[in-house]
Amino acid sequence: MADWQHLIALEKQHLWHPFTPMQDWCAPEHEPLMLVSGQGCVLRDQHGREYLDGNSSIWTNIHGHNHPTITAAITKQLRTVAHTSFLGFTHPPAIELAKQLVDLFPGEKLMRVFYSDNGSTAIEAGVRMALQYWKQNGAPQRDTVLSFDRAYHGDTLGAASLGGLPVFKGSGNDFGYNVVRVASMEALEQVDASRLAVVIIEPSIQGAAGMRVWPQGMLRQLKTWCHANDVLLMLDEVMTGFGRTGKMFACLHEDVVPDIIAMAKGITGGYLPLAATLTTERLFAGFLAPGNTFYYGHSYTANQAGCAAALASLQVFKDEHVLELLPQKVEQFSRALDVFRVHPAIKEVRQVGLIAGIEVCSAELVGPRICMAAREHGLLTRPVLNTLVLMPPLCATEDEMQRMVNALRLALDSVL
Numbered sequence: 001m002a003d004w005q006h007l008i009a010l011e012k013q014h015l016w017h018p019f020t021p022m023q024d025w026c027a028p029e030h031e032p033l034m035l036v037s038g039q040g041c042v043l044r045d046q047h048g049r050e051y052l053d054g055n056s057s058i059w060t061n062i063h064g065h066n067h068p069t070i071t072a073a074i075t076k077q078l079r080t081v082a083h084t085s086f087l088g089f090t091h092p093p094a095i096e097l098a099k100q101l102v103d104l105f106p107g108e109k110l111m112r113v114f115y116s117d118n119g120s121t122a123i124e125a126g127v128r129m130a131l132q133y134w135k136q137n138g139a140p141q142r143d144t145v146l147s148f149d150r151a152y153h154g155d156t157l158g159a160a161s162l163g164g165l166p167v168f169k170g171s172g173n174d175f176g177y178n179v180v181r182v183a184s185m186e187a188l189e190q191v192d193a194s195r196l197a198v199v200i201i202e203p204s205i206q207g208a209a210g211m212r213v214w215p216q217g218m219l220r221q222l223k224t225w226c227h228a229n230d231v232l233l234m235l236d237e238v239m240t241g242f243g244r245t246g247k248m249f250a251c252l253h254e255d256v257v258p259d260i261i262a263m264a265k266g267i268t269g270g271y272l273p274l275a276a277t278l279t280t281e282r283l284f285a286g287f288l289a290p291g292n293t294f295y296y297g298h299s300y301t302a303n304q305a306g307c308a309a310a311l312a313s314l315q316v317f318k319d320e321h322v323l324e325l326l327p328q329k330v331e332q333f334s335r336a337l338d339v340f341r342v343h344p345a346i347k348e349v350r351q352v353g354l355i356a357g358i359e360v361c362s363a364e365l366v367g368p369r370i371c372m373a374a375r376e377h378g379l380l381t382r383p384v385l386n387t388l389v390l391m392p393p394l395c396a397t398e399d400e401m402q403r404m405v406n407a408l409r410l411a412l413d414s415v416l
């Protein structure tokens with residue numbers, strides 16, 4: 001038996017995968033795809049077959065796989081120390097990274113960095129900060145969080161409570177705090193703003209909802225509304241951060257700096273789990289009085305190797321002029337996507353930066369079958385229902401983006 005066959009037998013005996021119907025997965029005829037190595041936009045499986053990483057390994061990868069700068073930085077850090085506690089201690093990579101993260105925003109507004117280790121915890125930290133802030137600073141009636149229909153803010157119970165997509169709720173409903181959800185800016189008029197602690201939104205584009213694009217200018221309006229009503233504004237840039245939308249952060253397209261921002265997925269270039277919640281000095285100051293401490297955190301807070309990877313990823317942004325090259329790439333990506341804009345089976349193409357949702361016109365659920373078929377054409381990606389997702393790493397060349405589109409089109413035509 002080949003090594004990989006043995007591994008796959010063990011896999012089916014012992015593993016349980018996220019968001020995966022496990023009966024089909026474990027069926028004898030299903031051979032799981034095992035990804036064994038990667039280079040740039042390319043991933044290689046157990047048979048040596050190559051695939052383009054069409055969704056940046058579930059929206060995380062920024063500069064490609066096995067980038068020498070990031071790999072070297074992690075290796076160097078591991079030879080120094082891999083992880084130390086952030087409870088009662090600090091370390092150089094976390095400090096250097098915090099300084100660089102706050103410098104990514106104009107106006108010296110977001111000055112405080114709270115680390116955690118994934119998007120859901122970055123969101124939960126922000127929500128807890130907002131709720132506790134009002135509770136101990138004279139407005140305990142501000143006990144409600146406002147989120148948007150079809151929002152997705154993560155899978156832990158607290159983050160899932162905010163979500164507006166029933167599929168991610170599992171057996172739970174809302175947990176431990178009050179959430180009101182609205183569909184649009186207009187619906188805010190009906191909300192009692194005096195009860196709100198914080199408004200949370202995925203700026204520019206909702207990811208898990210199927211790449212749904214907000215109207216231009218909406219974020220600015222929302223900021224104005226929050227300001228007028230003294231409600232905190234929190235942005236979930238877990239997917240949109242680190243260049244994905246064409247600027248370092250989506251909020252910078254509308255010159256909005258929020259009161260709280262959560263970042264994760266792309267922060268380490270997609271190499272290690274790390275997350276950060278940035279906030280203002282005003283909010284931070286609300287935790288300084290005796291008894292007002294923020295008693296919250298995780299064992300792997302500010303993991304040293306993760307911070308080293310994040311610093312290296314920011315270095316690559318500079319070394320390779322990533323942001324400067326993005327407008328041209330976004331245009332090339334858009335041109336390649338034109339084939340879907342005129343395709344009779346496509347209802348809509350939604351694009352922001354290097355994020356695309358290609359919605360298939362079909363009463364049946366065909367998205368998963370199309371993405372399965374794309375593997376035959378050398379492309380890996382995952383749909384959201386019937387919306388096909390293409391999200392190339394920012395290092396993708398025009399040729400690679402074109403090949404991603406070609407593979408997806410061949411798959412689409414083979415299934416329909």
Ligand SMILES: *Cc1c(COP(=O)(O)O)cnc(C)c1O
Binds near residue numbers: 123239264
């Ligand atoms: C992925 C994602 C999250 C959750 O991040 P995890 O690291 O998976 O917990 C939250 N918000 C958005 C917008 C995301 O895309």
